[in-house]
Amino acid sequence: QKEVEQNSGPLSVPEGAIASLNCTYSDRGSQSFFWYRQYSGKSPELIMFIYSNGDKEDGRFTAQLNKASQYVSLLIRDSQPSDSATYLCAVNDGNQFYFGTGTSLTVIP
Amino acid sequence: DAGITQSPRYKITETGRQVTLMCHQTWSHSYMFWYRQDLGHGLRLIYYSAAADITDKGEVPDGYVVSRSKTENFPLTLESATRSQTSVYFCASKEGSGNTIYFGEGSWLTVV
Numbered sequence: 001q002k003e004v005e006q007n008s009g010p011l012s013v014p015e016g017a018i019a020s021l022n023c024t025y026s027d028r029g030s031q032s033f034f035w036y037r038q039y040s041g042k043s044p045e046l047i048m049f050i051y052s053n054g055d056k057e058d059g060r061f062t063a064q065l066n067k068a069s070q071y072v073s074l075l076i077r078d079s080q081p082s083d084s085a086t087y088l089c090a091v092n093d094g095n096q097f098y099f100g101t102g103t104s105l106t107v108i109p
Numbered sequence: 110d111a112g113i114t115q116s117p118r119y120k121i122t123e124t125g126r127q128v129t130l131m132c133h134q135t136w137s138h139s140y141m142f143w144y145r146q147d148l149g150h151g152l153r154l155i156y157y158s159a160a161a162d163i164t165d166k167g168e169v170p171d172g173y174v175v176s177r178s179k180t181e182n183f184p185l186t187l188e189s190a191t192r193s194q195t196s197v198y199f200c201a202s203k204e205g206s207g208n209t210i211y212f213g214e215g216s217w218l219t220v221v
Contacts, residue, residue: 043214049208090152095203096167097154097210098154100151101149102151
């Protein structure tokens with residue numbers, strides 16, 4: 001059983017601030033890590049993925065991976081009210097994907 | 110581009126009835142998945158399929174049956190629905206060589 005742990009929140013940040021979302025995973029052999037965004041009543045949508053230690057940037061989003069600490073994070077710069085959603089961390093093991101329970105983010109205008 | 114479509118989107122059924130949730134994808138992805146999402150549990154894998162006629166159990170398969178006679182379709186059947194199966198069900202797919210899964214819109218099922 002692969003464990004993916006996230007702080008459920010809720011996390012509240014003011015508009016324009018940096019939101020930091022964290023995730024830990026149990027399987028040291030995990031290779032690929034994903035962040036999905038899920039708006040209330042909608043399906044998860046992929047934001048970005050990361051395979052290698054370090055940072056990966058895509059627009060306002062930065063994923064950070066530390067395999068030694070089994071830790072992956074997502075930073076959202078210049079947070080906007082439209083970023084208010086639940087963020088799901090996922091890891092894959094071959095062709096199976098394991099998800100955390102998600103962190104609820106609210107960006108306050 | 111329709112992607113993945115699920116039907117019905119919303120369903121209320123009675124305990125003990127059989128229910129089938131349909132999933133259809135237009136991408137010709139080889140892998141398809143069924144997840145359920147419950148508060149406090151996140152997304153949990155029910156069944157997945159690597160290709161037509163190949164299916165395998167996930168984390169929570171009990172009470173569910175799947176089939177995959179065609180690549181594009183992956184129906185999920187609850188043989189005798191129970192209240193504990195009230196949930197949101199998401200179908201997903203990915204390319205065989207890919208490592209990213211894409212989700213359908215979800216099916217909200219209530220068992221009363």
